[in-house]
Every structure is written in C-alpha cells, then in structure tokens.
Amino acid sequence: MPELPEVETIRSQIEKHLLGVQITEVKFPDRSSKVLHGNLEQVEGQKITGVRRFGKLLIIDLSDSYSLAIHLKMTGRLMLFQRTEEIGAHTHVVFTLADGRQLTFSDMRRFGYVEILPTVQVSSLRFLQTLGKEPLKDLTLADFKVLLKKTRRPIKTLLLDQRKIAGIGNIYACESLWMAKIPPQVSAISLSPEQAKKLFIAIEDVLKEGIKRGGASDNTYRNLMGGKGKYQDFFKVYMRAGKPCRRCGTLVKRITLGGRGTFFCPECQK
DNA sequence: CCACGATCCTGCTAGC
C-alpha cells in the first residue's frame, strides 16, 4: 500500500522524468468509473509544470492553471511507459505525452482517484483541509507531544489518522512502534516524554529509510517506472506474524486494532 | 471528542 515513502518515490520520479512534458491526449476506458473526477479532457495540450505531495496525496500541476490530484489508496499505480502499451484490465486513465511516452493510472480495487481541478482550488480539497502536519516536514516533536496528550486512543490508531499526522500507513506505523519499543495498543496519552521522543525519532528514521529504499512492495506497489521498492526486505514486524522478532527472537504477533492488521513483538513492545 | 460499522472493490486464501 502506498504510504508517504512510496508516494514520495513516485513524486521524485515524476519530477525527474516528466517536468515540462506536454500531455497530448487522454483516454479513460471506463468513463463511468468513480475513480475519475472532473473533466479530464482539460489536460490535453497542457504541460506538466510541477509535482507536489501532501501526505499520501500527489498533486501534478499543469501549465494552464489546472492540477491533477491523485490518491493511490491501496492498489493504485501511476506508471510511465516508453511507448504505447496495451490498456490493462484495471487501467482507468491513459495520458499520451508529446514524446510518445504514456503515463497510466491503474487501480485494481478502484479505491484511488484522479481528479482535475483549478490549481487555486487544490488547497480547498477536503483531504488537504483536514490533513495533519507531516513528519520530516512541519511536524515538530512539540506538536507530536501535544497530539499524544489529547487522546486516549491507541497510539497506533492515532498514527494512522491522517487528520492528525500526514502520510503514515499501516507499514510505517507498525515498524516505527517496534523501533521505539512501544506496544501498538497503549493509549497515546499514556506515553512518557521519553517514549514520545523515541517514537517521534523512530517515525522519522523509518520514513527516511523507506524513502531511501524506494518504498515497500510487499504486494502491489510499483514505482513510476514499474519497479518494486526494496523496503519490504527490511521489515522488522510488518507481515511477519509467527516469525521471530529480529531483536529478541520472540514470535511476532498479529492483532486487529481499529479494524487493521497490526504486527508487533509482544516481548520488546511492552 | 471518539468508537464503531458500513461503504467502495477484487484478488487471494481457507475451507469444504
């Protein structure tokens, strides 16, 4: 599932490979798809002038004061092909570029979306209106401590709440809690100042490492060039239920927390 | 404010 490091990987690849490129044609095989929002035909003739990321949301800015807002959710993929590709079963949008390359958006589960809107309206998107501050950007340790103090919810549930903190998903929540040796189910308010600091640093370290490895491709994630990330090779607990903890050897447990699969070491994290 | 459940969707898997 694409989280901050995965979306950032795609963002930087778009910046490297697609700035200044003109979109000559757009096709959407399934016009009625709920994946599409706005009149996407408007992209035709426009150039890609910039690419931004807010949490897990990608914004591609275009030359005619329009922008594309793209959320990959669970199984969304944004991929660039060197030449015309056969349209896959789950491809919802195909952008043909002036140099013959193709940029495609596909999403098996159709949870993701592609929306076109005037650039000035980007900041009014509901997702951005309610999005919390972002680690590695504007979220400070002091901010983080304030968030923890305000709720009795399980710490892991708080980490996943995009309205509180931007960009963390299931993988990086589980991994950072393991790194900081904090049980996922303890209430946020119960963390000591030392634990808060450890967790804040762990979140930053885990996200940085994820970006460095090009994200995690435990199952469906692919980067802009169709390649896999490498961070799954470094998972300490995520998707490792029944396997030994890499720190103490105790078997990793899987529980459900807030309806989400949650992995942790019952020995290290208590 | 928060918890919980439903919603969207389809590939995969466990179970028969």
Added chain:
DNA sequence: TGCTAGCAGGATCGTG
C-alpha cells in the same frame, strides 16, 4: 480439483 465465502484495507460518512 473446483467452487465459494470471507477477508483485507485508506478514507469518508453515518450513527450512537
């Protein structure tokens, strides 16, 4: 072997 029911999950929305 082959079928099917149930599960997973990011974000939103409704209900309590």
